[in-house]
Amino acid sequence: MATAVETLGKLERRITISFPLTDVRTEVEKRLKVQARTAKAPGFRPGKVPLKMVAAQYGYQIESEVLNDKVGRAFNDAANENNLRVAGFPNIVPKEEAAEGQLAFDATFEVYPEVTIGDLAAVEIETVQAEVSEAEIDKTIDILRKQRVHFHTKGEAGEHGDGGEPVAANGDRVTVDFVGSIDDVEFPGGKADGYAFVLGEGRMLPEFEAATLGLKVGESKTFPLSFPEDYHGKDVAGKSASFTITLQKLEWAHLPEVDAEFAKSLGVADGDLAKMREDIKVNLQREVAGRVKARNKEAVMDALVKVAELDVPKTLITLDSDRLAEMTRQDMAQRGMNVKDVPFPPELFAEKAERRVRLGLILSQLVGDNNLQATPEQVKAQIEDFAQSYEDPREVLKYYYSDRRRLGEIEALVLEENVVTYVLGLSKVTSKAVAFDELMGSNAQA
Structure with missing residues (x-):
């Protein structure tokens, strides 16, 4: 049984959950009997251990499992009955006062906010564009020479x-x-x-x-x-x-001469210098396109943060801060750094986490309202685009399609691009040309 939902703040809610103590005891006894079928103890054959000994060994664990199951089920039922969209996980604590023969718990939690997105047609967004000239190709060749x-x-x-x-x-x-x-x-x-x-x-x-x-x-x-x-x-x-x-x-x-041998060292089998320059140009254009896309996406995300109104659940910020801290720890460990005893306070990541959560809620609202989900065709096209820079594109396709999590990362990327395209199609867009060096020196991230 659950009480009516109490409103403690803009997003914070509380529900009191209670159920008869006898329900818990009955379920505990039932699970203990199941456990007794396979329980082992010195001097007894498997399955012949007295129930009291089984209870002494497993009773606390089973009682905790029963309580967790019942409280969790009761909370989920109450949330569904009240059409609540719970953000993160509830904080559930035993209630000090409960009716005789009853167990009671207070569940405090946050709900997802309402997201109000302003008039996108009034939003001004500046995008960038850049070109790859012969000078950039020459600079790249100089860098490649210095590397050799x-x-x-x-x-x-x-x-x-x-x-x-x-x-x-x-x-x-x-x-x-x-x-x-x-x-x-x-x-x-x-x-x-x-x-x-x-x-x-x-x-x-x-x-x-x-x-x-x-x-x-x-x-x-x-x-x-x-x-x-x-x-x-x-x-x-x-x-x-x-x-x-x-x-x-x-x-x-x-420095090596720019000749056929140099071209061969870059993977041009026949040493054709024109082919070498074209390959370099294609690679630079791909890199420029990626940087331009990242800069423009960042501009769109900045605009959405400004035009949208919402309260961000603290629970989600905490969860994402913890996630960012763990990702940083793993990344540093993979780089060979000893971070075993290095503290990673989640509050260091709170600002970034708040923006990530805010944008996630905004994007979710836009996608749902405007049917901007990633289609299978878009996902495949994105993977095929990635695969172009690899020796065996088929292996790249297999890599993504063999793992649902990896495929989900591509779907999220396509979804973001759908949002960017949608917002740019509605807003007031101006475009400016940026120098190649300026663009390549940037590292925009949404």
């Missing part, structure tokens, strides 16, 4: 030349010994032998790189260096030091 760089001793003649005058210059890989001191005292981490880095890449502080430029192998230089206030080494941050470096090895960078 070979270093040779500078000043020594070889197959590719001698690299020019044997003095350290930007682009060279230098190997140095160095020692640093503060107030004439060496400090931890301030000394190394055989330390290699490429000049001009910014791995070292500017003073360090400037002092290395122009050195020849065997030469040393002493110079002052000021550590930034925000330097990662807290013991030396903001302090001034004196460093002495000695150049032990000097190598120049040889």
Whole structure:
């Protein structure tokens, strides 16, 4: 039996559930007899253990299961009878006062809110667009060349030349010994032998790189260096030091020529340079399209958050905060980080969780009101699009269709795209061109 629903707040409700104690005892005895059929105890054959011994061993566990079952069933029945859409899980606690022969529990919970979406036709959304030009293809080729760089001793003649005058210059890989001191005292981490880095890449502080430029192998230089206030080494941050470096090895960078062999190294079997450039262009266009789609989706989601009115259930925020915390822990563990004893307070994720839950409720309302569910054809088309960048597209299709959870992820992605298309079709949209570098440097996420 359940009492009438009490309203405790905008979304918070409470129901009192009660039922006769005899119902619990009857069900417990029934389950104990079932348990006794297979119960084992020293000195007794299986199934012949006295019921009192079975009750002593299993009674508490079975009583807890019976109570959980009855309370859960009674709560669900009450929620259904009152047409309540329960958000998350109820907090159920025993009621201190109950009628004689009765057990009573208070179930406090939240319900899903009403979602009011404003006039989408009045919403202004700025989308972006970007193009892949020949310059972007050239830049990508330069990056691919640098990834395949070979270093040779500078000043020594070889197959590719001698690299020019044997003095350290930007682009060279230098190997140095160095020692640093503060107030004439060496400090931890301030000394190394055989330390290699490429000049001009910014791995070292500017003073360090400037002092290395122009050195020849065997030469040393002493110079002052000021550590930034925000330097990662807290013991030396903001302090001034004196460093002495000695150049032990000097190598120049040889970049591979853009020829047939280079094209073959990128997977172009016949070494055709035109085909190589076209492949790079297609890959860049696919990447640009993905970034543009992400930026535009983010713009739509931002607009929906502003135009929709709703109260967000705290229960759902807590659940999603816990989920984000666990995902972060797993991700860091997979990266090889020891996070076993590192706390991940859910409140750190509360803001992100609140936005995710809010958007989920808004999207659910839009999808339901406007029939924007993902169709099987859309899901298949999305998977086939993913599969294009893989060697065996059929394996990609099999990967998704063999697991309902994976397929659900694609359905959710398509659903979001349906919402984006729907909202952009109604709202006031302006579009601006963004530079390729700006777009590729962004990482928009809804």
